[in-house]
Amino acid sequence: MPDPLRAANDALMSERERALSEIKRLQSRVTEIDQVMTSLGSLMNGTGRRRGRSATTTARSGQRGGRAPREGTIGAAIEGFLSNKRQPVHADELMQHLTGGGRAPGGKNPKASLQSTLRQLEQRGRVQNTGRNRWKLSA
DSSP states (O other), rough: OOOHHHHHHHHHHHHHHHHHHHHHHHHHHHHHHHHHHHHHHHHHHHOOTTTTOOOHHHHHHTSSOOOOOOOTTTHHHHHHHTOSSSOEEEEHHHHHHHHHHTEEEEEEESSHHHHHHHHHHTTSSSSEEEEEEEEEOOO
Protein backbone atom coordinates (compact mmCIF):
# COMPACT_ATOMS: atom_id res chain seq x y z
CA MET A 1 0.00 0.00 0.00
CA PRO A 2 1.16 3.54 -0.63
CA ASP A 3 2.10 5.52 2.47
CA PRO A 4 -1.06 7.73 2.65
CA LEU A 5 -3.30 4.64 2.49
CA ARG A 6 -1.26 2.85 5.12
CA ALA A 7 -1.40 5.92 7.37
CA ALA A 8 -5.19 6.14 6.94
CA ASN A 9 -5.55 2.41 7.68
CA ASP A 10 -3.38 2.72 10.79
CA ALA A 11 -5.37 5.72 12.01
CA LEU A 12 -8.66 3.87 11.54
CA MET A 13 -7.35 0.79 13.34
CA SER A 14 -6.20 2.95 16.24
CA GLU A 15 -9.57 4.71 16.42
CA ARG A 16 -11.34 1.34 16.29
CA GLU A 17 -9.29 0.04 19.24
CA ARG A 18 -10.07 3.16 21.27
CA ALA A 19 -13.79 2.79 20.50
CA LEU A 20 -13.76 -0.90 21.51
CA SER A 21 -11.99 -0.02 24.74
CA GLU A 22 -14.59 2.66 25.50
CA ILE A 23 -17.44 0.23 24.77
CA LYS A 24 -15.94 -2.29 27.19
CA ARG A 25 -15.61 0.40 29.88
CA LEU A 26 -19.21 1.57 29.35
CA GLN A 27 -20.59 -2.00 29.47
CA SER A 28 -18.84 -2.48 32.79
CA ARG A 29 -20.32 0.76 34.09
CA VAL A 30 -23.84 -0.23 32.97
CA THR A 31 -23.47 -3.50 34.89
CA GLU A 32 -22.43 -1.58 38.01
CA ILE A 33 -25.39 0.79 37.65
CA ASP A 34 -27.80 -2.15 37.21
CA GLN A 35 -26.51 -3.71 40.42
CA VAL A 36 -26.97 -0.47 42.36
CA MET A 37 -30.45 0.04 40.90
CA THR A 38 -31.42 -3.50 41.90
CA SER A 39 -30.24 -2.85 45.45
CA LEU A 40 -32.00 0.52 45.61
CA GLY A 41 -35.21 -0.99 44.25
CA SER A 42 -35.13 -3.64 46.94
CA LEU A 43 -34.56 -1.05 49.67
CA MET A 44 -37.31 1.23 48.34
CA ASN A 45 -39.81 -1.63 48.46
CA GLY A 46 -38.78 -3.00 51.82
CA THR A 47 -37.27 -6.20 50.41
CA GLY A 48 -33.78 -5.44 51.62
CA ARG A 49 -32.81 -6.11 55.21
CA ARG A 50 -32.50 -3.00 57.31
CA ARG A 51 -31.70 -2.52 60.97
CA GLY A 52 -31.43 -6.23 61.64
CA ARG A 53 -35.03 -7.16 60.79
CA SER A 54 -35.12 -10.64 59.37
CA ALA A 55 -37.34 -11.63 56.44
CA THR A 56 -39.40 -13.70 58.89
CA THR A 57 -40.02 -10.70 61.15
CA THR A 58 -41.00 -8.66 58.09
CA ALA A 59 -43.43 -11.40 57.02
CA ARG A 60 -45.05 -11.53 60.45
CA SER A 61 -45.52 -7.78 60.52
CA GLY A 62 -47.79 -7.91 57.47
CA GLN A 63 -45.33 -6.75 54.84
CA ARG A 64 -44.31 -8.79 51.82
CA GLY A 65 -43.25 -12.11 53.22
CA GLY A 66 -40.77 -14.75 52.34
CA ARG A 67 -37.08 -14.71 52.03
CA ALA A 68 -35.63 -12.03 49.77
CA PRO A 69 -33.51 -13.35 46.89
CA ARG A 70 -29.76 -13.12 47.32
CA GLU A 71 -28.20 -10.11 45.65
CA GLY A 72 -26.95 -10.87 42.16
CA THR A 73 -29.50 -13.64 41.51
CA ILE A 74 -32.16 -13.69 38.84
CA GLY A 75 -34.80 -13.30 41.56
CA ALA A 76 -33.14 -10.13 42.83
CA ALA A 77 -32.87 -8.78 39.28
CA ILE A 78 -36.58 -9.50 38.70
CA GLU A 79 -37.57 -7.71 41.92
CA GLY A 80 -35.32 -4.77 41.11
CA PHE A 81 -36.82 -4.44 37.64
CA LEU A 82 -40.41 -4.76 38.87
CA SER A 83 -39.79 -2.20 41.61
CA ASN A 84 -39.31 0.45 38.92
CA LYS A 85 -42.55 -0.43 37.11
CA ARG A 86 -46.00 0.93 37.95
CA GLN A 87 -47.88 -1.56 35.75
CA PRO A 88 -47.53 -5.36 35.64
CA VAL A 89 -44.86 -6.56 33.21
CA HIS A 90 -45.13 -9.52 30.84
CA ALA A 91 -42.61 -12.32 31.33
CA ASP A 92 -41.20 -11.69 27.82
CA GLU A 93 -40.32 -8.11 28.81
CA LEU A 94 -38.67 -9.45 31.97
CA MET A 95 -36.65 -11.88 29.84
CA GLN A 96 -35.55 -9.04 27.54
CA HIS A 97 -34.41 -7.01 30.53
CA LEU A 98 -32.50 -9.93 32.03
CA THR A 99 -30.89 -10.77 28.71
CA GLY A 100 -29.89 -7.13 28.16
CA GLY A 101 -28.33 -6.98 31.63
CA GLY A 102 -26.41 -10.23 31.13
CA ARG A 103 -28.48 -12.04 33.77
CA ALA A 104 -30.67 -14.26 31.58
CA PRO A 105 -31.41 -17.69 33.04
CA GLY A 106 -29.23 -20.46 31.67
CA GLY A 107 -30.09 -23.98 30.66
CA LYS A 108 -31.75 -25.53 27.64
CA ASN A 109 -34.96 -23.57 28.13
CA PRO A 110 -34.30 -20.14 29.67
CA LYS A 111 -37.95 -19.13 29.45
CA ALA A 112 -38.96 -22.13 31.57
CA SER A 113 -36.23 -21.21 34.07
CA LEU A 114 -37.65 -17.68 34.27
CA GLN A 115 -41.18 -19.04 34.80
CA SER A 116 -39.87 -21.34 37.54
CA THR A 117 -38.17 -18.42 39.29
CA LEU A 118 -41.32 -16.31 39.02
CA ARG A 119 -43.42 -19.13 40.53
CA GLN A 120 -40.94 -19.51 43.41
CA LEU A 121 -41.08 -15.77 44.08
CA GLU A 122 -44.88 -15.96 43.91
CA GLN A 123 -44.96 -18.82 46.44
CA ARG A 124 -42.81 -16.74 48.80
CA GLY A 125 -45.19 -13.81 48.42
CA ARG A 126 -42.62 -11.62 46.68
CA VAL A 127 -44.38 -11.19 43.30
CA GLN A 128 -47.90 -11.60 42.01
CA ASN A 129 -49.20 -12.88 38.66
CA THR A 130 -51.96 -10.50 37.61
CA GLY A 131 -53.04 -12.74 34.73
CA ARG A 132 -51.84 -13.43 31.20
CA ASN A 133 -48.27 -13.92 32.43
CA ARG A 134 -48.00 -10.35 33.71
CA TRP A 135 -46.14 -9.85 36.97
CA LYS A 136 -45.85 -7.16 39.63
CA LEU A 137 -44.36 -6.89 43.11
CA SER A 138 -46.67 -8.01 45.85
CA ALA A 139 -48.17 -5.25 47.95
